[in-house]
Amino acid sequence: MVNKIKVENLSCYYNKKCVLESLNINVVQNEILSVIGPASSGKTTFLRTLNRMNDLDITYSRKGDVYLDDNNIFDMKMESLRKRVGMLFAMPIPLPMSIYENIIYAPKRLGLITRESYQDTIVEQALKDASLWNEVKDRLNSSATRMSGGQQQRLCIARILAVNPEVILFDEPCSGLDPVSTAKVEESMLELKQKYTIVLVTNNVKQASRVSDRTAFFLMGKLVEIDKTARLFVSPKEKATEDYITGRFG
């Protein structure tokens, strides 16, 4: 068990108001760690701290440290951190360009393409890994905004894969999707964990139990409990956890 991410005493604030309190949590290499908890419990704040998306928000401040492979992420250059830690948002919004350009956009900006001829390979591989290739291979040059919601979400996964990150953060990736599309996204997550480390924030408790290796339960900015998914769902240690996963909460 290698720890990919170590979070030490992390507290986060918006306008000085504490929304995440002295969090200590590790993410193991090649696992899917799901984070569950009621609304406003700080799940998104946690994710957006891991790739420093929240640094853009001037009302946000934090204390504590986060290590990626023993390097403090707050000492890294933001762009190189985000290349290593990709993030998928709840609302899948492709960039306003073609499917092909969406995927090649980031590799180009990051200078990952050494030769023109690699482009097609990168696009094909990313789409295959996101199990989208068969559906779009004949219309790579059509606009990405004209795809179905499920396809857009998988395109957003593909464009993250194209920069070959180490960690992928999912923030409620299936909240707007139908069961079939959800199943497809879950399928590709299980596939992806061979190569990547995944943190999945989800409002869907069943989804956490289906795909994740470990589950963490957040409540009002605090980590209540973290354990192997199989164990947490069968015999949670805390009463609050049990209430939440059995749907008796609030």
Next chain:
Amino acid sequence: MRKSLDAVIETLIFICGMLSIVFVVLIFGFLFKEGFAFFKDFGVLKFITGQFWYPSSEPASFGILPLILGSVLVAVGACLIAVPIGIMTALFISEIAPKGVRDVLKSLVELMAAIPSIVIGFVGMVTVVPLVKNIFNLSTGLTAFAGAIMLAFMAIPTIVTISEDAIRSVPWQYKEGALALGATKWQTIRRIVLKAAMPGIIAAIMLGIGRVIGETMAVMMITGNAAHIPRSIFDPVRTMTATIAAEMGETVRGGMHYRSLFAIGLVLFIITFIVNFTADLFLGKKKNR
């Protein structure tokens, strides 16, 4: 009672709407009538390509090529100055400036839009004109270049305000998506924000140009008013609008010279119509997305 009031108001609104249409049609009609009467006597081609504007010599020559070139030179010069400055200001306001600076800048730009053009012309005449004369070592500072600078001042507020709207209406998810992939802030602005806002920015430029081409007083004061074909941007020029404004008072009603000025108006109208139409095309495209 309620119902009849509704009917009255509706009729009133209808009449007002119709009136504005009638006015526009009347103006067009007048312009076309006088303009075409002139074309019949003088010939369209000779009018547009003629190199000499001697409306009161004997025989008179009504070639507006120098006037068209004057207008184009000043307008193009103004755009070359106003477009980069305008777009960069818009980007600065919407993407880079901290909130306090942004608010101040926005009100300043709005204030700039409210300055009457005659004031801009007047200030330009006593500041920019001597400056241009000294810097470029010219015999006179009253040149197309000085006119272009002052017109750029007038176009910048339009370009800034509308571009800034377009830039701000780019969904923040685009920006966030690009940043989350590791793009730098500047890459995101250039490749995503500017690209998505482009239809709006082009419309802003077109409306800015529209304002510049139709402008009269300021250019009349600053460009030197010489109706000959300019050899460079540092020559005095005369624009179409300035010609109409300056000469309308001296013409004999219904005469050849009088009609020729309407014909210039017609040419001007066609040019601004094309510019506005192009702007509408781009604005429409933005809305349909």
